[in-house]
Structures are given as structure tokens and as C-alpha cells.
Amino acid sequence: xxxxxxxxxxxxxxxxxxxxxxxxxxxxxxxxxxxxxxxxxxxxxxxxxxxxxxxxxxxxxxxxxxxxxxxxxxxxxxxxxxxxxxxxxxxxxxxxxxxxxxxxxxxxxxxxxxxxxxxxxxxxxxxxxxxxxxxxxxxxxxxxxxxxxxxxxxxxxxxxxxxxxxxxxxxxxxxxxxxxxxxxxxxxxxxxxxxxxxxxxxxxxxxxxxxxxxxxxxxxxxxxxxxxxxxxxxxxxxxxxxxxxxxxxxxxxxxxxxxxxxxxxxxxxxxxxxxxxxxxxxxxxxxxxxxxxxxxxxxxxxxxxxxxxxxxxxxxx
Numbered sequence: 393x394x395x396x397x398x399x400x401x402x403x404x405x406x407x408x409x410x411x412x413x414x415x416x417x418x419x420x421x422x423x424x425x426x427x428x429x430x431x432x433x434x435x436x437x438x439x440x441x442x443x444x445x446x447x448x449x450x451x452x453x454x455x456x457x458x459x460x461x462x463x464x465x466x467x468x469x470x471x472x473x474x475x476x477x478x479x480x481x482x483x484x485x486x487x488x489x490x491x492x493x494x495x496x497x498x499x500x501x502x503x504x505x506x507x508x509x510x511x512x513x514x515x516x517x518x519x520x521x522x523x524x525x526x527x528x529x530x531x532x533x534x535x536x537x538x539x540x541x542x543x544x545x546x547x548x549x550x551x552x553x554x555x556x557x558x559x560x561x562x563x564x565x566x567x568x569x570x571x572x573x574x575x576x577x578x579x580x581x582x583x584x585x586x587x588x589x590x591x592x593x594x595x596x597x598x599x600x601x602x603x604x605x606x607x608x609x610x611x612x613x614x615x616x617x618x619x620x621x622x623x624x625x626x627x628x629x630x631x632x633x634x635x636x637x638x639x640x641x642x643x644x645x646x647x648x649x650x651x652x653x654x655x656x657x658x659x660x661x662x663x664x665x666x667x668x669x670x671x672x673x674x675x676x677x678x679x680x681x682x683x684x685x686x687x688x689x690x691x692x693x694x695x696x697x698x699x700x701x702x703x704x705x706x707x708x709x
Contacts (some may be wrong), residue, residue: 450677460674467678477679479654480662483568487658488635491572496627499579503586504616517587524580533574533644537561540570561645564653571656574641582627589623590616621702629694636687639664659683 425432450467452460471477506517540546542559560566593616601611617624639660642650650657650665659679667676 446677446680449674450681452674454674454677455671456673457671463674467675468682470675471678471682476654476657476662480650480657480659483655483657484636484638484659486568487571487575487638488632490568491575492628492631492635494572495576495579495631496582496624498576499582499627500586500620500624502579503583503590506583506587507590517584520583521580524578530640530644533641536570536574536641537645540566562652564655567645567652567655571638571641571645575635575638582631585623585627586620589620593619618703622704625694625698625702629691632690632694633687636660636683 449460451462451464453463453466454460502520506513506520510516538544540560542562544559547559560570597615597619598611601615606614637660638658642656642658642661643664646652646656646661648661648665648669650661660683663676663679663683666672666679
């Protein structure tokens, strides 16, 4: 009669080893969650909680002084009958459509100039980046308002050539160009990203193109733009989102009114006026969620269409 083989050492100690490894994994997970706990608490208290609250408030009539009253989708339907809301959408879209490409074009142009080796290169890079560090501050918005106001330096300079406009701040036709110039002036951040991308373009490609007789325009369209397409995509997406959120400069330059004639009534400024000026927090919450949805849709469109023009290293497209 065949004897049953004695259990091996591994079989004998298998369950205890598994239990020990399981305890070790639980201890490691507990340690990880312990380190994550401050962030999780901050996320719940400062991000997720307020978002859920604002979503609820968007379906209510709430004025900060009385309990919210449920009104369903009335806030959302009333938005599209609000002429000032529609104007804020128009102003914001105009700013995004014209300001973002202009800013990125300026950033790419300066990055290409700084990409060539020259004396004082570090100084020039720092000098062009500085406006991005201070450009979003309240103090710079005040200075910008003074520069483009009545009898300001800009108007005096243009008057010297006989084209004075009597101040851009009070001219509804010039406030949007003024705001776009302000955002273009802050091109430092995308410029640095473009510069980093240009450093990754192989010089051999340009040398081969020169041997084939390609000019600077051909090299730019056939080499620089395709090789930079992932960087362009990133900058375009981030600057578009940032443009939709403009608030501080518009608030300071228009004294919080969105004037003149609603020409600086940006979406976030009107949201602020409704929420903290008229105390219509439910209405403002509905505006905030519409903005979130719009930015989400635009981001989705960017990613869905990126396959047609964004080329990554190693792609066979």
C-alpha cells in the first residue's frame, strides 16, 4: 500500500507566510493612508464638500440669510433669459477665442528667439518670465488701468501720433483689446514650456531640411510645429481653461461693475456680482456648474480631436 508523502516545509508554513504577507500589506496600506489623511481631509472639506453643497444650492433659491428653498431647474432656465448672463458669455468667449491664440503665438515667437544661443540668454529668459509672476496681482491690474486710462501713458503716446483714443478704460470698443494685451503680456509660463519643447527637437532635422533647400517657413511648418504639437496641445488646453476663469483684472479695471456698457462683464465677474452682490447664491451656483460643464466639454473636445494633429515621438502617423 502506497504511503502518503509527508507535507513539504513550504506546504507546512504556507498559510503562516501568507498571513504574514497579508499583515505586512495592510500595515503598508495603513501607513500610506495615514500620510494621505491630511490631503483627504482637505479635499473633502475644501473641495468635494463645497462642490456638493453648491450643486444642491444650484437647485434652490438661497440668499445667505434664509434657508434654501428648492425650486428645481428654475435657476438654469432663468439664466438663458438673462441678457446680462448672455452678454457675459459673449464677452468671455470673445476673450478666449482671440486672447488665447494671441498669447500662445507671442509665447512661441519669443521662445524661438530665446532658443538660439546668445549672450545674456539667462537674463532675457528671466526678464520675459517676470510678468507671469506678478501679472495676475491686483497691483498690476491697478497699474494697467492707470496706463490705459484717460490721459494715461498709452493714450499720451498714441496722441503724439494723432491717434489718441481718450482712454481705453472708458471706451467700450477698446476694453477687450486692452484685456487681451494684458493676458498676452503674461506669456511667460507658456513661453518656458515652449522653450523646453524646442530643446527636444533634434538639430539633425533642421540640418537635413537645409540640405534639401527648405526655408525657415518650411522648417517651421514641417518640423517645429509637428514636433511641438504635444506642447502646443498642453499650453492650448491650460490657457483656454485659465482664460475662462479670468476675474481679478476685470474686477479691478471695471471697478467691479463690468463696464463700460458691459464690455468687461466676464462670466466669473457676473457670477460674483450675482452671488455676493445680489446675494443670489443659488443663481450663482447654477452659473458655476454651467461653467464647469462647459470647460469639461471643451476639454473633452480637445482630447477627442488631438489624434488628428498631435504627434508624439514614435507615432507612425
